[in-house]
Amino acid sequence: MTLTSTVTGTARIVTVNADRIDAAMAIQFKEEMRAEIESGPDHVILDLSAVDFIDSSGLGAIVASVKQMPDHRRLDLAGLTPTVEKVFRLTRMDMVFRLFPSLDDALTAPPN
Amino acid sequence: MQPEQGRDARRRHGSFSLSFAATELDARSAIASLAERLRAATLPESFVSAVQIAFAEAVNNIVEHAYADAAAGDVQARCDLGPEGLRIEILDSGHPLPDGQLPAGAPVDVSGPRTCLPEGGFGWFLIRELTSELSYLRSGGTNRLTMRFDI
Numbered sequence A: 001m002t003l004t005s006t007v008t009g010t011a012r013i014v015t016v017n018a019d020r021i022d023a024a025m026a027i028q029f030k031e032e033m034r035a036e037i038e039s040g041p042d043h044v045i046l047d048l049s050a051v052d053f054i055d056s057s058g059l060g061a062i063v064a065s066v067k068q069m070p071d072h073r074r075l076d077l078a079g080l081t082p083t084v085e086k087v088f089r090l091t092r093m094d095m096v097f098r099l100f101p102s103l104d105d106a107l108t109a110p111p112n
Numbered sequence B: 001m002q003p004e005q006g007r008d009a010r011r012r013h014g015s016f017s018l019s020f021a022a023t024e025l026d027a028r029s030a031i032a033s034l035a036e037r038l039r040a041a042t043l044p045e046s047f048v049s050a051v052q053i054a055f056a057e058a059v060n061n062i063v064e065h066a067y068a069d070a071a072a073g074d075v076q077a078r079c080d081l082g083p084e085g086l087r088i089e090i091l092d093s094g095h096p097l098p099d100g101q102l103p104a105g106a107p108v109d110v111s112g113p114r115t116c117l118p119e120g121g122f123g124w125f126l127i128r129e130l131t132s133e134l135s136y137l138r139s140g141g142t143n144r145l146t147m148r149f150d151i
Helices: A026-037 A056-067 A082-090 A101-110 B005-010 B024-040 B045-066 B122-128
Strands: A003-008 A011-016 A043-047 A073-080 B012-019 B076-083 B087-093 B132-141 B142-150
Touching: A003 A026, A011 A026, A026 A056, A043 A101, A056 A073, A056 A082, A056 B005, A056 B045, A073 A101, A082 B012, A082 B045, A082 B122, B012 B024, B024 B045, B024 B076, B045 B076, B045 B087, B045 B142
Parallel strands: A011 A043, A043 A073
Antiparallel strands: A003 A011, B012 B076, B076 B087, B087 B142, B132 B142
């Protein structure tokens, strides 16, 4: 499985166990993500610390995931490595998601 | 000049070529190979990162569109590394770009409500943002996309 998840406190942490989210696996990512987050806490944190690279398909897959979530649910991103963060920043998707340097930061951040 | 600088200067010079089939998995390998080559040339990680993203987007376009309704053809990326930077020429024999032109690659609007967020259309914008120069030529049934990355 590319994604594994665990529920802790009030959040579900979805861990990406792949070093890239790219065109070759974007569809698989979307499907697995849908399955992981369909139940459980409203707050989901996507742990990207193992991901060295993402392309626009990977970005699109993450966006597709949040689009499936009603407004009262939130998807935060944690542990973005430099290249991944660059893609989010250039496309201004860093305005759409909360980005945290580490999973700990994401877990301890206030709700808003 | 310190010995280390001399070594770096010598490493940051040369040409190489990558050939691969226009499939997602072969593209993934080629993108990773390119990054490895650039790291071996001791180029800064931020530079490697920029090249990797732009190259991936260009190659993904070829995989997705150029050979869309046919068997995956070959793609060749000719890379020239010099003191001023890197030039990559990507050649394929698939369909030409629409209207034979580079797309404008305008920024994508991400300001709307969640349900309206775009899931695509970022590729050409990223390529234009990250390249110092970009050009396209269609000739003799071949597409040639040239990207330059100044150091």
